[in-house]
């Protein structure tokens with residue numbers, strides 16, 4: 001990897017879906033991007049190649065962010081010349097929507113624990129690195145489900161993402177004096193491989209009930225993340241930015 005004076009951004013789960021779009025968006029805005037992936041090396045390499053073909057800089061870094069030791073190593077390997085300017089905690093914890101009577105404690109526990117594990121160590125280490133360099137940006141990818149009306153089978157996911165939103169507020173409070181802005185992006189339904197199982201009719205109905213008339217593409221979320229990572233959001237911290245085309249406004 002060649003190093004330049006570009007600012008550095010780490011995107012967890014940066015190889016597919018929302019993370020891949022975010023890696024591309026940040027690279028296009030001048031960041032050198034560490035593209036984290038878990039198991040699919042090919043997808044990560046593809047994102048890196050695409051960024052390089054567009055004149056940007058990126059490198060792939062394998063790590064399971066649910067494992068504190070690997071998360072710590074990931075941050076270390078993504079820091080270039082002792083600097084990390086932006087951390088995007090995008091990789092969540094997989095889940096299968098399950099109604100409560102059939103949801104085991106083990107599955108509930110695993111979802112909530114993994115979701116928080118995927119941000120905890122990275123946040124701690126990022127605060128140390130960013131604090132020492134005089135500032136930085138952290139953006140967490142949550143979900144509109146956390147604050148929306150409860151839907152069947154989503155208790156574990158909603159609880160995990162609500163805990164993430166609350167964690168982010170505490171981090172924002174502690175990190176402000178270090179010059180670090182901490183925000184959350186909360187997407188509604190986004191068309192990625194993870195959501196591809198949802199029937200076409202469901203997506204159609206959702207679009208019809210969305211003021212902006214469609215469901216989100218990963219790039220819609222990526223642009224909101226990049227906005228929070230950039231200068232225009234210099235005085236924004238502790239915020240949850242919902243990216244759902246207005247789907248939630250009818251409920252509030």
Ligand SMILES: NC(=O)c1ccc[n+]([C@@H]2O[C@H](COP(=O)([O-])OP(=O)(O)OC[C@H]3O[C@@H](n4cnc5c(N)ncnc54)[C@H](OP(=O)(O)O)[C@@H]3O)[C@@H](O)[C@H]2O)c1
Pocket residue numbers: 012013014015016017018019036037038039040041043063064065066090091092093141142143144186187188189190191192193194195
């Ligand atoms: N899609 C939606 O409708 C939607 C809505 C609201 C919120 N979100 C949130 O948005 C985030 C991204 O979702 P997505 O739909 O873009 O997911 P996705 O398309 O399934 O992509 C998941 C990404 O995360 C990586 N990953 C998975 N487990 C990992 C682990 N343990 N350690 C490191 N990387 C890991 C994957 O890498 P490999 O391919 O190598 O495994 C891949 O790059 C999640 O936090 C999700 O909860 C999604």
